Amino acid sequence: xxxxxxxxxxxxxxxxxxxxxxxxxxxxxxxxxxxxxxxxxxxxxxxxxxxxxxxxxxxxxxxxxxxxxxxxxxxxxxxxxxxxxxxxxx
Amino acid sequence: xxxxxxxxxxxxxxxxxxxxxxxxxxxxxxxxxxxxxxxxxxxxxxxxxxxxxxxxxxxxxxxxxxxxxxxxxxxxxxxxxxxxxxxxxxxxxxxxxxxxxxxxxxxxxxxxxxxxxxx
Amino acid sequence: xxxxxxxxxxxxxxxxxxxxxxxxxxxxxxxxxxxxxxxxxxxxxxxxxxxxxxxxxxxxxxxxxxxxxxxxxxxxxxxxxxxxxxxxxxxxxxxxxxxxxxxxxxxxxxxxxxxxxxxxxxxxxxxxxxxxxxxxxxxxxxxxxxxxxxxxxxxxxxxxxxxxxxxxxxxxxxxxxxxxxxxxxxxxxxxxxxxxxxxxxxxxxxxxxxxxxxxxxxxxxxxxxxxxxxxxxxxxxxxxxxxxxxxxxxxxxxxxxxxxxxxxxxxxxxxxxxxxxxxxxxxxxxxxxxxxxxxxxxxxxxxxxxxxxxxxxxxxxxxxxxxxxxxxxxxxxxxxxxxxxxxxxxxxxxxxxxxxxxxxxxxxxxxxxxxxxxxxxxxxxxxxxxxxxxxxxxxxxxxxxxxxxxxxxxxxxxxxxxxxxxxxxxxxxxxxxxxxxxxxxxxxxxxxxxxxxxxxxxxxxxxxxxxxxxxxxxxxxxxxxxxxxxxxxxxxxxxxxxxxxxxxxxxxxxxxxx
Numbered sequence: 001x002x003x004x005x006x007x008x009x010x011x012x013x014x015x016x017x018x019x020x021x022x023x024x025x026x027x028x029x030x031x032x033x034x035x036x037x038x039x040x041x042x043x044x045x046x047x048x049x050x051x052x053x054x055x056x057x058x059x060x061x062x063x064x065x066x067x068x069x070x071x072x073x074x075x076x077x078x079x080x081x082x083x084x085x086x087x088x089x090x
Numbered sequence: 091x092x093x094x095x096x097x098x099x100x101x102x103x104x105x106x107x108x109x110x111x112x113x114x115x116x117x118x119x120x121x122x123x124x125x126x127x128x129x130x131x132x133x134x135x136x137x138x139x140x141x142x143x144x145x146x147x148x149x150x151x152x153x154x155x156x157x158x159x160x161x162x163x164x165x166x167x168x169x170x171x172x173x174x175x176x177x178x179x180x181x182x183x184x185x186x187x188x189x190x191x192x193x194x195x196x197x198x199x200x201x202x203x204x205x206x207x208x209x
Numbered sequence: 210x211x212x213x214x215x216x217x218x219x220x221x222x223x224x225x226x227x228x229x230x231x232x233x234x235x236x237x238x239x240x241x242x243x244x245x246x247x248x249x250x251x252x253x254x255x256x257x258x259x260x261x262x263x264x265x266x267x268x269x270x271x272x273x274x275x276x277x278x279x280x281x282x283x284x285x286x287x288x289x290x291x292x293x294x295x296x297x298x299x300x301x302x303x304x305x306x307x308x309x310x311x312x313x314x315x316x317x318x319x320x321x322x323x324x325x326x327x328x329x330x331x332x333x334x335x336x337x338x339x340x341x342x343x344x345x346x347x348x349x350x351x352x353x354x355x356x357x358x359x360x361x362x363x364x365x366x367x368x369x370x371x372x373x374x375x376x377x378x379x380x381x382x383x384x385x386x387x388x389x390x391x392x393x394x395x396x397x398x399x400x401x402x403x404x405x406x407x408x409x410x411x412x413x414x415x416x417x418x419x420x421x422x423x424x425x426x427x428x429x430x431x432x433x434x435x436x437x438x439x440x441x442x443x444x445x446x447x448x449x450x451x452x453x454x455x456x457x458x459x460x461x462x463x464x465x466x467x468x469x470x471x472x473x474x475x476x477x478x479x480x481x482x483x484x485x486x487x488x489x490x491x492x493x494x495x496x497x498x499x500x501x502x503x504x505x506x507x508x509x510x511x512x513x514x515x516x517x518x519x520x521x522x523x524x525x526x527x528x529x530x531x532x533x534x535x536x537x538x539x540x541x542x543x544x545x546x547x548x549x550x551x552x553x554x555x556x557x558x559x560x561x562x563x564x565x566x567x568x569x570x571x572x573x574x575x576x577x578x579x580x581x582x583x584x585x586x587x588x589x590x591x592x593x594x595x596x597x598x599x600x601x602x603x604x605x606x607x608x609x610x611x612x613x614x615x616x617x618x619x620x621x622x623x624x625x626x627x628x629x630x631x632x633x634x635x636x637x638x639x640x641x642x643x644x645x646x647x648x649x650x651x652x653x654x655x656x657x658x659x660x661x662x663x664x665x666x667x668x669x670x671x672x673x674x675x676x677x678x679x680x681x682x683x684x685x686x687x688x689x690x691x692x693x694x695x696x697x698x699x700x701x702x703x704x705x706x707x708x709x710x711x712x713x714x715x716x717x718x719x720x721x722x723x
Binding site for chain 1: 517
Binding site: 102103105111113128161193208 | 246249250251322396405454483507515544547550551561581583585586589593598599602603604605606607615616617619624625626627631634635638639655656658659660661664665669670679680682683
């Protein structure tokens with residue numbers, strides 16, 4: 001069984017859309033609501049796709065904007081213009 | 091092992107005996123009475139009689155506990171760190187073999203704290 | 210000539226251009242003289258270019274997003290303060306968690322800023338240098354924003370104003386000070402493993418995520434926004450720490466045993482540092498979000514296992530202390546609260562016995578330990594307080610020579626007995642709270658013999674005012690300690706009967722009546 005990757009955000013309108021995008025793109029995603037924050041667990045590998053986030057937000061989105069909302073992550077990170085990827089599979 | 095360093099690395103202990111003005115450190119702990127959280131520390135001259143612990147410092151520190159008046163002092167087991175010893179109250183700390191930074195632990199058989207909780 | 214607009218640079222191109230391409234190797238002086246500290250710890254590096262920041266964050270983007278974070282943070286702080294937000298917290302007991310958390314953390318953030326400034330100077334590769342520079346600025350920002358956040362509380366509540374003076378003197382702040390002093394006086398790679406990896410990656414989730422979410426749950430918008438704003442930087446710090454570990458292990462197989470020792474050492478030091486966080490979660494938040502034990506399971510055991518399973522391919526083993534922390538999660542928060550409750554006259558925050566419903570919550574969350582070991586003491590104290598005999602321990606503590614905590618934790622296999630360990634170095638005895646602290650000392654005794662133990666300083670006479678004969682037989686150092694610490698007497702003692710309790714009730718009544 002592969003380990004969980006996770007990401008947590010402050011709860012706001014932007015991250016509501018980001019979390020929706022994660023759920024769409026990552027089968028097996030589990031959303032955990034906590035006071036003022038939201039955490040998403042995905043086994044093995046999680047990808048946040050710029051295009052999906054843009055669809056949800058209805059505007060252009062630079063993945064580096066995630067910096068403003070992030071609380072914590074778990075997994076090896078690889079970030080490009082199009083994908084923000086966390087993984088325990090090397 | 092020693093410290094990896096960019097130059098000589100030698101420092102005196104901050105709590106070596108010479109810093110205590112002729113006194114030495116002594117730690118005292120009542121076993122299985124952890125309501126007091128941790129041992130207490132005193133600085134005493136080595137010529138201090140052991141009886142001062144029994145008559146003054148230990149009662150002052152521990153009298154709050156309901157077990158304290160029930161201690162049978164003839165049954166108490168004494169340790170200096172992990173070594174059992176039988177203190178001679180009339181003799182000094184030094185004569186009882188107690189040196190700088192020694193830890194005196196005493197166990198009171200049959201008394202294990204509130205409801206036997208160790209506290 | 211074409212007239213097409215220049216193509217926008219990709220993230221990877223921009224990162225390469227603005228980090229590595231701006232760096233150069235020196236020629237007038239050998240690189241080993243320009244970066245003199247990277248060799249002496251025994252770490253071998255062959256190719257600094259292998260270290261890349263996976264966020265690929267460049268300074269221009271850094272300033273842009275950090276500025277946005279600051280604007281959000283201060284807008285919220287202003288609104289909170291203008292709206293008398295301090296009266297919206299669940300209960301005035303809550304303020305005490307801020308006194309402890311924000312009274313101890315800002316000076317540590319400052320030490321982290323100093324440490325990462327030095328790392329930015331010492332790292333040879335441009336990738337880690339830029340990442341360390343950003344982290345240094347982040348840590349300085351945390352130091353400032355925490356003080357700004359607490360300054361509003363300081364207008365209304367006691368015990369918040371002398372944190373800078375107390376940092377180097379106060380008995381219960383010495384564990385945190387020792388932690389950072391140890392790290393910053395180590396070599397650059399040990400500092401990176403200590404703070405970047407063990408503290409940021411493995412442990413700060415416990416501090417910031419459930420605890421700050423708990424602050425939000427208790428209505429403290431100010432601490433929540435400061436905490437989350439800081440935590441948005443931590444994801445980057447954690448990544449730097451993990452990249453550092455991978456980089457060291459990939460560079461040379463000889464690095465493995467050194468890195469393993471640092472992971473063992475700093476995971477344990479961090480665990481001891483977090484004992485007080487357990488007490489904050491289980492005892493000091495009036496509304497509780499999860500127990501310390503649950504947080505430990507999610508953020509240390511599960512997340513840590515994922516990490517160490519992954520690092521196993523390099524030969525890294527789970528830290529030696531891991532199994533002990535799993536046993537201790539059932540105990541540390543209770544043992545910490547007992548230790549603080551009884552010293553209420555020597556602290557700048559209040560303590561109390563939890564109410565009956567809170568005791569029930571603790572029983573439910575800690576079915577294996579709370580009723581058996583801890584509830585009887587708390588109920589006894591409650592009974593005694595109601596008889597006017599509130600428990601106070603007036604003695605001076607014994608501390609661990611390594612982690613500087615008071616020696617208050619139990620033998621791993623016996624919750625009823627205190628754990629004692631000792632070593633003799635150059636004819637002098639040194640005492641420890643655990644096997645792990647003893648092992649850390651035994652490896653570098655020259656370092657830890659310098660530890661500043663508050664009670665010993667008092668007994669040496671270093672805390673009494675001039676003119677007092679500290680060599681006298683009846684010299685009583687305890688008389689002078691509260692002045693030495695600049696402890697506000699209004700901030701000490703039990704919460705019941707405190708100024709904070711009375712003022713909060715009066716102010717909240719004003720806010721809800723005419």
